Amino acid sequence: MCMCVCVCVPAMPYIPPHLRAGAGSNATGVAKARDGGGGSSSSGSNRDHYYGGSFGGGGAARRSESFSSNGSSSYGQGVGAGSSRDGGGGASSAAAAGGKKVESSRGVVLPDVVWPKWQPSERVRRLTEDQIAEVRARLNVDVEISPDMPPASAPIESFEDMNLHSSIMKDIAFHSYTTPTPIQAQALPVALSGSDLLGCAETGSGKTAAFAIPLIQHCLAQPPVRRGDGPLALVLAPTRELAQQIEREVKAFSRSAEGFKTAIVVGGTNIYDQRSELRAGVEVVVATPGRFIDHLQQGNSSLSRVSYVVLDEADRMLDMGFEPQIREVMRSLPKKHQTLLFSATMPEEIEALAQEYLSKPVRVKVGRVSSPTANVAQTLEKVTDKEKIDRLLALLVEEFSQAQDSNQVPPLTIVFVERKARCDEVSDALVEQGLKATALHGGRSQSEREAALWDFRKGTTSILVATDVASRGLDVTGMFSELCNLI
Numbered sequence: 106m107c108m109c110v111c112v113c114v115p116a117m118p119y120i121p122p123h124l125r126a127g128a129g130s131n132a133t134g135v136a137k138a139r140d141g142g143g144g145s146s147s148s149g150s151n152r153d154h155y156y157g158g159s160f161g162g163g164g165a166a167r168r169s170e171s172f173s174s175n176g177s178s179s180y181g182q183g184v185g186a187g188s189s190r191d192g193g194g195g196a197s198s199a200a201a202a203g204g205k206k207v208e209s210s211r212g213v214v215l216p217d218v219v220w221p222k223w224q225p226s227e228r229v230r231r232l233t234e235d236q237i238a239e240v241r242a243r244l245n246v247d248v249e250i251s252p253d254m255p256p257a258s259a260p261i262e263s264f265e266d267m268n269l270h271s272s273i274m275k276d277i278a279f280h281s282y283t284t285p286t287p288i289q290a291q292a293l294p295v296a297l298s299g300s301d302l303l304g305c306a307e308t309g310s311g312k313t314a315a316f317a318i319p320l321i322q323h324c325l326a327q328p329p330v331r332r333g334d335g336p337l338a339l340v341l342a343p344t345r346e347l348a349q350q351i352e353r354e355v356k357a358f359s360r361s362a363e364g365f366k367t368a369i370v371v372g373g374t375n376i377y378d379q380r381s382e383l384r385a386g387v388e389v390v391v392a393t394p395g396r397f398i399d400h401l402q403q404g405n406s407s408l409s410r411v412s413y414v415v416l417d418e419a420d421r422m423l424d425m426g427f428e429p430q431i432r433e434v435m436r437s438l439p440k441k442h443q444t445l446l447f448s449a450t451m452p453e454e455i456e457a458l459a460q461e462y463l464s465k466p467v468r469v470k471v472g473r474v475s476s477p478t479a480n481v482a483q484t485l486e487k488v489t490d491k492e493k494i495d496r497l498l499a500l501l502v503e504e505f506s507q508a509q510d511s512n513q514v515p516p517l518t519i520v521f522v523e524r525k526a527r528c529d530e531v532s533d534a535l536v537e538q539g540l541k542a543t544a545l546h547g548g549r550s551q552s553e554r555e556a557a558l559w560d561f562r563k564g565t566t567s568i569l570v571a572t573d574v575a576s577r578g579l580d581v582t583g584m585f586s587e588l589c590n591l592i
């Protein structure tokens with residue numbers, strides 16, 4: 106269960122876990138890890154692999170932008186190893202990160218992680234405990250901190266008060282995001298402050314931007330990625346479709362950051378193209394766990410520079426059997442990293458995962474979790490197995506004829522089925538009835554799956570018959586108006 110309590114304690118400076126006294130340097134973490142000692146507060150001790158090091162050469166210096174903690178920007182000079190694109194705002198850096206340079210398994214010196222010392226605007230810093238509690242109550246956000254931790258960052262109701270990198274602000278404006286959603290208002294400042302986060306929010310709540318924006322801000326503060334370096338940030342998601350949505354969101358908010366690269370690493374697409382992209386060096390990898398592990402094992406990527414990790418739809422990843430891969434990645438990370446775990450539900454397995462891999466996380470819960478949205482009407486009809494398809498056809502034909510007769514756009518409808526074969530069978534039966542339907546399941550090629558989703562999003566196809574690859578996290582603009590579970 107996600108226990109949620111509004112916590113109000115006197116304000117004092119927040120120190121993210123990885124910057125606290127006793128948090129060792131990357132170098133220590135890596136050395137320990139290689140010895141099989143775990144090392145990280147968030148690392149397990151039985152380390153099988155260390156996916157460290159660079160796997161190529163070259164040093165691509167890139168134009169850097171400095172931004173101060175009050176959000177004003179100034180363009181700085183190019184950077185080399187050890188410097189950062191965020192010269193100003195992050196009064197932080199190598200020293201705070203723990204000093205010594207880390208050497209990869211191939212003898213390449215890795216730049217230190219930079220932990221920018223982020224602060225919100227003066228206005229937010231001046232909020233009293235009562236005001237903070239009032240904002241949280243209004244946004245329906247619950248916050249729980251780990252024992253002995255200072256208060257969590259206050260919720261911030263405007264992007265302007267978040268002191269974000271100027272390129273991110275430009276992209277926020279470009280995408281017409283005027284106000285943060287509740288999960289963004291609370292999770293963004295927590296993530297920006299460098300704390301680990303356990304987020305509990307419904308799909309459609311805007312949680313992708315809640316982790317993507319701080320991720321980009323974190324990456325912009327790091328020394329540039331060189332050819333052969335692994336990524337700075339990693340997002341793991343359960344399905345290709347969700348990974349693609351996340352990739353789009355990360356790209357949307359990093360489009361103004363010059364040279365910022367995001368790679369998507371999912372099955373069903375050409376592994377060789379992915380390999381060249383990864384080897385050339387990218388800031389962010391958004392991946393499904395299985396394919397990413399393949400790349401690590403083939404030496405196409407490394408975890409040695411990863412310092413920001415997101416596990417999105419973690420409950421779903423566990424349902425899909427990705428726990429070994431998640432653990433493999435988590436225990437192979439460098440010692441100092443920030444972890445954000447998002448899950449729609451909080452079963453015991455997620456609590457256990459959080460306990461093992463998150464360091465004193467702030468728990469943020471928005472709205473009611475794991476319950477259908479209030480404006481959904483649910484109808485249950487009991488039929489025998491044999492009658493199911495006929496009943497479904499009758500229902501949908503009636504619905505679509507009514508829409509046609511009244512000159513209305515046919516309702517977007519998703520029909521969930523359990524098996525791939527059933528998926529095709531139902532879809533074919535609907536098409537035979539003259540309805541525009543398509544099937545979405547793991548047995549179709551990646552391009553077919555993408556085309557099916559694209560057509561559904563555009564409304565060209567009004568009925569999507571899907572297995573559970575589409576059951577969570579998919580954002581279909583305009584939203585479907587009917588959902589049938591035909592197990």
Ligand code: AMP
Pocket residue numbers: 281282283284285286289307308309310311312313314578579580
């Ligand atoms: P998510 O829950 O991350 O899948 O987001 C659901 C939808 O909300 C996506 O289409 C986002 O582009 C959109 N969205 C997220 N945050 C905002 C915001 N602050 N303002 C407007 N739209 C948003």
